Amino acid sequence: MLKIIIQESEIGAGTRGSSLGPDAVILAGAKQSPNFFEGRTWEVLENRNDHLLIPTDTKRAIRIKPMLEVWEKHAQSIRKNIIDGHLPVLLSADHASAGATIAGIKMANPDKRIGVVWIDAHADLHSPFTSPSGNIHGMPLACSIADDNNDFGRELPSDATIMAWDKMKTLGKISPKIAPSDIRFVAVRDTEMEENHLIEKHAIQNYTVSAARRMSMSSVASEILNGLQTCDLIYVSFDVDSMDPDVVSYGTGTPVKDGLTPSEASELINALLLDPKLCCFEMVEVNPLLDNKCNTMGETAYEIFASAIETIESK
Template sequence: MGDMQISIIGVPLDLGQNRRGVDMGPSAIRYAGVVGRLEAIGYRVLDEGDIRVDAAENRDHDDSKLKNLNEVIKANKALAQKVSEVVKDGRFPLVLGGDHSIAIGTLAGLADHYSNLGAIWYDAHADLNTAETSPSGNIHGMPLAVSIGMGDDRLVHLHSAKVKLKPENIVIIGARSVDPGERQLIREKGIKVFTMHEIDRYGMTAVMEEAIAYLQLRSVDGVHLSLDLDGLDPLYTPGVGTPVPGGISYRESHLAMEMLEDSGLITSAEFVEVNPILDEKNKTADVAVGLMGSLFGEKLI
């Protein structure tokens, strides 16, 4: 990543899921000192502010099974345009969520500039549901499916008609809550997944080495990191909407970020699902900022 300027883009969207409060995630992460942390490493940081998101009370209504579809589309269209502009200007897009539905817009914007984009999905969930397979209708459980061309056309074709991500260019790390429809799609599409079983059995070092080598063999021309804070165990990140016990540890996560920084593969990133209402003294936002420090090359010595 070198001395590239970082552009921070906040997306205060909490309409992709049921629990309110994650719209305050970007503010919590800023309060936790993200700008100062990255500047101390040596980066030039430009805070681009927040994408406008309509208040829930003003939301449109449609007949879709997908909750708050129109508002999620509006926010993600604006985000896709902003991410595309940032990349065009030669800056590193660092997107702060907001719920994980914002990855639809992030990946759509990135797809303007990469022909063989890879993605590391650091998450307790696979986020590969569609309207047909989703138990809840919450769009934050669908961004990866949308990005490989599966699901509602209005989401799949958001920003551009092209498929944003090839299934074989995805690596999911930390999965431990996968719905039946997602499990079937993973098998059909051959998506690379490291569940907590692999992390427990082989260790984070081996998992990250294999993940990095896998993407390098795919000859990707960029790699996006999409990190959901619920990928970590709730012991470390209590302020998330869908906590799943038995997750990745704090130290394992720092190691993963350090290895990604060493690889030089990461060209964009987003950190999502920080919910201050559910948090303990901004603990989850503090962890997010700490992980960003490791991802961008912060050293102990």
């Protein structure tokens, strides 16, 4: 049975407001379709957003110690829900949560191979050794593949940072959680040199916006799923910054021009969610405090989220 899980942790982001994203989506739903969420099973996870008011002493991975706490509880929730027979559908604040989601999936299925479809403007392949910002929402995939990319390190993190990072990588006593060959990027278009090195090193395929349009979204989904057919499970992670901010709004932490349209994103997601191996879907990075068009991003995200839920329930 599908279960909606809310994660409001925004301590991985460099801007404030993504913790309000899940409510922005839910309230948009209350306005557009008042009965949509009625009777659905929910869970709200713990966050440590209180640490936003406390100075951090880990500049290479900002607030990594409370983030580890968040990840441990988040991963255990995903693990338990999957074991209990639920299909988690997450509304999360910043994209750091994806690292814990992947960990939870792997903890529930230690012997299974997880394919990850990453629909995002960013690769999120930094580590505390390489990150230009220190924001952990740019690190979940590097953590999941356990590649620190030390050859491209900018600065040695503190001992406390390295200790917490190693615990995040080995969450559930499994590391790595996924193989780089089992990642597919869609709409990634804003990366740094360090991430480009890992993308080339591991030959991670990226379907650019222009390439996806030439192929059609249904063809992209079909090719991705065919390429991941040796995986046992599929996790789809959707960052709303994969969409074009000039078409939707700037209501996300790190908007990047020339992205997908909402209809393209929804078509792609729904085609992926029909796969019988789907084990989890997550939507992240709606930020109503940054929205230049009231709650347009929340409203757009709700339409995509509701369509995704209906697609999953139709199977």
